[in-house]
Amino acid sequence: MPLRRFISRRSIRGLARLAASALAVAITSLSLAGCATGYLARAAYEEGRLLWNRKPIDEVMKRNDLPADIRAKLQLVLAVRRFARDNLGLNVGGAYASVTNVDKGAIVWVVIAAPRTSLEPYTWWFPIVGSVPYRGYFDRADAQAEAASLEARGYDTMVRSAVAFSSLGFFDDPLLSNLLRLDRVELAGVIIHELFHRTYYMAGNAMFDESAATYVGGAGAIAFFDYLEGSSSPGADSARFAFASDLKFGAFLNGEAARLTKLYQSGLPEAEILQRRAIIFSDINSDYARLKPTLSGLERFDLDKTPVNNAVLIDYLIYFHELDNFAALQKIYGGDLKQTVKAIIALAKSDTDDPFGAIAKASRPAAPQSHPASSP
Secondary structure (H helix, E strand, O other): OOOOOOOOOOOHHHHHHHHHHOOOHHHHHOOOOOOOHHHHHHHHHHHHHHHHOOEEHHHHOOOOOOOHHHHHHHHHHHHHHHHHHHHOOOOOOOOOOEEEOOOOOOOEEEEEEEEOOOOOOOOEEEOOOEEEOOEEEOOHHHHHHHHHHHHHOOEEEEEEEEOOOOOOOOOOOOEEHHHHHOOHHHHHHHHHHHHHHHHOOOOOOHHHHHHHHHHHHHHHHHHHHHHHHOOOOHHHHHHHHHHHHHHHHHHHHHHHHHHHHHHHOOOOOHHHHHHHHHHHHHHHHHHHHHHHHHOOHHHOOOOOOOOOOHHHHHHHHOOOOOHHHHHHHHHHOOOOHHHHHHHHHHHHHHOOOOHHHHHHHHHOOOOOOOOOOOOO
């Protein structure tokens, strides 16, 4: 089946985010305890199908009929793998050295939920990965039924598609052909994002895992194009603009979340909180509409059009939490991303209860105390 049969286009950046989310559905589902037999069997089938149908990229590129743009993207993936291994110190192994053709859109439908007066996500627990703020279903109807059940219990929900599994290093994941639709900068960032997950994963803290990977993916794309094409190349410029937009979007999200958290913790009656949050949700739509034109073309989300609820916001917040602290940490290391990655992992391991706090503390060292002059 030709590699040009990709899934239907959503927004390019949205596809990158969905692919980057990865879910770890396969490994959580294959971890035995707590899951229905049918779910386990379907997860095993889906992951096995992707692995069974993978083909080495080197072999695929020997095809005489391979379109030039696809060949260039596959060459880029191999170059990103080498760079991530040699220049960033990521655990690459055999990941993304092969490609699997995907002949349909969503592989998994993801349910996300949250209380209506809190930005704390509803979580599901799985062996190995711990608590996660989403659950994948292999049929859209099943995901929608789960969302409806949660809504009946008083939760905000959203259902979205995802195009990939991640085995978190348990298998050598193939590149899925869907991702070859991405812009070169996005593709490089997604691969580096996923390789960070393969290198380090904190069980039970999806927000840290995804936000750290978002940062490393964006900063890694800059470093890659600087190395491959030069710091003034179009690829490097585009990567810098996309990365700056990530930071700007993250700051926007965290500011809007702070407004909602203040309301949710106000002690007002629930009915009044729900009434006031509707105003804030409307503000978020309009605030983002003003922000959107200032973002990179690779960073255009849908918050100006999507009906907002807590679950929708959490879906974004998971990936963009306190990115500015990761950036400050990289400055401390003189811009050296390889050393920054090592530091992120070491700091996270040093405080598994509050890895964001560890990053914040390390990225903003306390100013030296001044001492009063001695009296003559």
